Amino acid sequence: MTIRGTLRAGLVQIRVLDLEKAVIHYTERLGLDEVCRTSDGRVLLKAYDEFDHHSIVLRQAHEAGMDLIGLKVENDAFLTELEQKTKEFGLKYESIPANSDQPGFGRRLAVSLPTGHRLDLYAEVAIAEDHPGVKNPDIWQKEPHGMGVLNFDHALLYGPNTKLAAQYLTEVVGMSKVEVVKGPDGESDLATWLTCNNKAHDIALLEHEQPGKLHHIGFKLESWTEIGHAADLISIHDIALDAGPMRHGVTRGQTIYFFDPSGNRNEVYAGGYAHFPDMPLRVWDFDHVGKGVFYYTRALNERFLNVVT
Numbered sequence: 111m112t113i114r115g116t117l118r119a120g121l122v123q124i125r126v127l128d129l130e131k132a133v134i135h136y137t138e139r140l141g142l143d144e145v146c147r148t149s150d151g152r153v154l155l156k157a158y159d160e161f162d163h164h165s166i167v168l169r170q171a172h173e174a175g176m177d178l179i180g181l182k183v184e185n186d187a188f189l190t191e192l193e194q195k196t197k198e199f200g201l202k203y204e205s206i207p208a209n210s211d212q213p214g215f216g217r218r219l220a221v222s223l224p225t226g227h228r229l230d231l232y233a234e235v236a237i238a239e240d241h242p243g244v245k246n247p248d249i250w251q252k253e254p255h256g257m258g259v260l261n262f263d264h265a266l267l268y269g270p271n272t273k274l275a276a277q278y279l280t281e282v283v284g285m286s287k288v289e290v291v292k293g294p295d296g297e298s299d300l301a302t303w304l305t306c307n308n309k310a311h312d313i314a315l316l317e318h319e320q321p322g323k324l325h326h327i328g329f330k331l332e333s334w335t336e337i338g339h340a341a342d343l344i345s346i347h348d349i350a351l352d353a354g355p356m357r358h359g360v361t362r363g364q365t366i367y368f369f370d371p372s373g374n375r376n377e378v379y380a381g382g383y384a385h386f387p388d389m390p391l392r393v394w395d396f397d398h399v400g401k402g403v404f405y406y407t408r409a410l411n412e413r414f415l416n417v418v419t
């Protein structure tokens with residue numbers, strides 16, 4: 111195995127307007143499990159196929175959106191290397207001590223991305239009590255429920271200076287640029303998909319004038335069949351549907367989008383190609399973006415493009 115350096119997106123803290131409604135949404139509907147609650151009232155959740163202590167944090171707030179996204183790196187020595195390189199690159203960061211606001215997590219570097227988002231880099235996380243089996247393992251320890259999401263997969267972030275952010279994420283953090291959508295000028299990148307590993311993406315960025323905005327957090331499902339099951343649950347429980355079931359041209363993922371009760375967009379996603387670092391960049395022209403996003407209908411949807419939290 112040669113995935114080294116930065117491994118994957120593994121943590122996201124989301125702001126919600128009504129904590130208990132959010133807990134029901136993320137546990138009973140998406141299928142995450144509650145790990146514990148913090149003394150300041152945040153709820154820590156994980157998906158059944160994840161080994162780390164927790165991956166999703168819900169925080170009650172007056173405004174929906176994302177507080178931070180985290181990337182897990184190989185070890186503490188690499189984290190130290192990233193700290194030095196972040197300093198040299200010129201981005202501001204803060205050192206967060208181990209076991210502070212994220213129980214079970216080792217020390218983190220909280221980097222201020224030029225898009226206005228906070229990126230936490232960390233190496234060590236306690237193993238979850240409720241982790242997947244490792245000895246003669248069954249396919250699950252606890253039966254999947256709700257949509258049965260396997261893991262937190264990625265996020266699409268909206269903000270300014272995505273070119274500089276993508277430069278930091280590739281040159282310093284070591285991510286690969288997998289796909290881009292060109293702006294109307296044919297030169298600039300309107301949207302960029304980046305991966306740490308051989309998934310199609312861990313973080314995607316879209317150029318937007320307001321900083322620090324969240325377009326969606328994405329969770330992995332096993333197959334197109336589970337996307338259909340998720341669509342059934344969305345209808346049964348009157349969850350606000352955004353788009354799908356459908357396929358993206360970009361990443362080739364099969365997908366459905368919907369909103370949590372606070373208006374944060376969620377995606378459950380299956381398929382998509384495997385990326386390898388020797389693959390060339392896939393490029394979409396601006397006049398093909400309809401097909402890139404909505405592969406079957408080939409028409410852009412204003413709500414999908416412009417509603418962010």
Ligand SMILES: [Fe+2]
Pocket residue numbers: 264265266326327328377379
């Ligand atoms: Fe996505």
